[in-house]
Amino acid sequence: MIAKTTIGADFLGAICYGAGLRVNGKEIEEKSELLLTHNLVSEDPKGMALEMQREAEFSRCKKPVWHTSLSWKPGENPSKEQMIEAANRYCEKMGASTEDHQVVVFQHHDRPHKHVHVYINRAPVGGGKALETSHNYARNVRVCKEISKELGFTKVIRLEAGKMRQVGDHQATAQKVINVAIRNALKQKTTTFEDLERQLIDKGIECKFAMEDGKLKYTSYHYSGISLKGQDVGFSARQLQNLLEENFQKGLNRGNRLKPVL
Incomplete structure (x- = not known):
């Protein structure tokens, strides 16, 4: 399992993408499936985005949108329950307690490999310090390694750093x-x-x-x-x-x- 994280300011655009909605609001058929939410009442994407935006307004955080894609190795077939558990553990290990932060997780079906999109409101519910973003690359590597070991996932092997290309x-x-x-x-x-x-x-x-x-x-x-x-x-x-x-x-x-x- 690997993770890629981006930070942004627009919950509406982020959540609509996660939900598989086009710019005009039309759904892209069978692209996305809602897996879980935390600390949200709304069930529709625009409603969830509005709730998260309103909560962020009480914070000084200028970029409250945390978006992480969690991807599994091609051929690996985690169950829906395993993907949900991985998403929950990811949030907790990155410092976003699911008791204190709003979270939305979608599974996308548009790629051959299994992957989910995790959206976290960096501004905690009821106020407090925003979720830290420093050293995300290193933290993602460490956390994914821990979760893969805990849940028995295969580590995705990337090209080895230091291996040189053919040159003249x-x-x-x-x-x-x-x-x-x-x-x-x-x-x-x-x-x-x-x-x-x-x-x-x-x-x-x-x-x-x-x-x-x-x-x-x-x-x-x-x-x-x-x-x-x-x-x-x-x-x-x-x-x-x-x-x-x-x-x-x-x-x-x-x-x-x-x-x-x-």
């Missing part, structure tokens, strides 16, 4: 130098793009990291007159961000273990 002979040396430099930086528990860039510059490697809404969207490197994209050297933008955030989370965990008891 004139690029091979630069490719290897950049790949090894990034690997070594990650082994040294690097957690930020700034620190990674500093270490690569020390090796004579120029970096370009393009960010959008706090997420790494594009990477490229230049060494000894050769320019290469992040995927060419074995680390896509998403893989690199995940690995840095995993290092950050591991650092926090080590710090917690070493913290003295007062």
